[in-house]
Amino acid sequence: MLTSVSVQTLQRLPVYLNLLKSECMQQAVYVSSKTIAESLGLHEIQVRKDLASVSSGGKPKVGFSKITLIRDLETYLGYNDSNDAILVGAGKLGKALLAYDGFKEYGLNIVAAFDNDESLAGQKEGNVPILSLSKMNDICDRMKIRIGIITVPSPAAQSICDQMVASGILAVWNFAPAHLDVPEHILVKNENMAASLAVLSRHLMDKFTD
């Protein structure tokens, strides 16, 4: 186990973890791949293979100890050692993310936010200070920040991204509907709402042209 995992598998892991922690699994002590698969509408074998790459706690006949599996998933996903991040763009969406206190459960810790608009500087949102953009480089450098969250309007996204990279950011979480060019070793993960909408929209269109 603990071999390299595909992106597809990786993205399913938090879903398993979420289910295991949810109410409907509250009283379970052991869980099997089959149980999980049925709850999520996935294939049993897929779940088993996914779990095998993350945990070696599975026992024939009984399945996985729930708490052990939760621990293994959390360890693999890095939920225990927290990742410091900064956010740029303290508009509506940016503030909503700042105020969301669920991220710490995922090991994400937003330490500061930055905005072009100097009048926001000094404010706080969800306990996170909003600062002048000019301070970003210095703070990223001093705190060794590796994750940057982009919630600025599209036209500004590439420039902010460039500044992040120059400040030592290694992974960018991009909420702007814009493609970002980055050096090879930098990861960009787009939160692509337009893509989601495309899936919804076509589903409806297809439904009404059968």
Added chain:
Amino acid sequence: MLTSVSVQTLQRLPVYLNLLKSECMQQAVYVSSKTIAESLGLHEIQVRKDLASVSSGGKPKVGFSKITLIRDLETYLGYNDSNDAILVGAGKLGKALLAYDGFKEYGLNIVAAFDNDESLAGQKEGNVPILSLSKMNDICDRMKIRIGIITVPSPAAQSICDQMVASGILAVWNFAPAHLDVPEHILVKNENMAASLAVLSRHLMDKFTD
């Protein structure tokens, strides 16, 4: 062309559209698959195949007329005829989505929001009225709403989803980190931030254990 398209292709289409409309393509009259692929860091052949399933306007040697391709993409994605939607959960994230005026560009029109908290009823956010949850069924029915957006806390998500389905909703856009059970013909599209974070987090972990 206009054959059935894979989800992967479908989710790339808005990215192409976005690029075509962006500043860096402003003065282009014709665009080729190669140009697009290079701008986005994709394979030329993949782009060509994607475009072929949506537009028949490609001409050997010249490529696609930019405005024709934009039109074809917008038509395929349903950006022209707008989709009415309702949103449930007028918390921070819900309000951020209500205030975001970019959705109309994608043909999404949020006509009303609902919340458990009666004290919010009567307020407006981004021109969208917030109403008592008890009115959801009636409004969905009268306006023939087919898209529901869920921005409530996880424990409430399944119940809200059930109410949406009972109100005639056919496609659910779920921002709660919870798995939703729905009848077969209903589509759920999860905006899975935990999955995105998993990708970011593992990228960083892998980087520092090489």
Added chain:
DNA sequence: TAGATTGTTAATCGATTAACAATC
């Protein structure tokens, strides 16, 4: 022991990439 569930190796399926003929 019998049966259920695991982990692993093999088969299938679908998406991506390559090859190539068609054409402006």
Added chain:
DNA sequence: TAGATTGTTAATCGATTAACAATC
């Protein structure tokens, strides 16, 4: 015409699913 780019058919690659031996 020559060359570039299209659309399509074939090959490759990787993820999912199936088959099966191992084991509690």
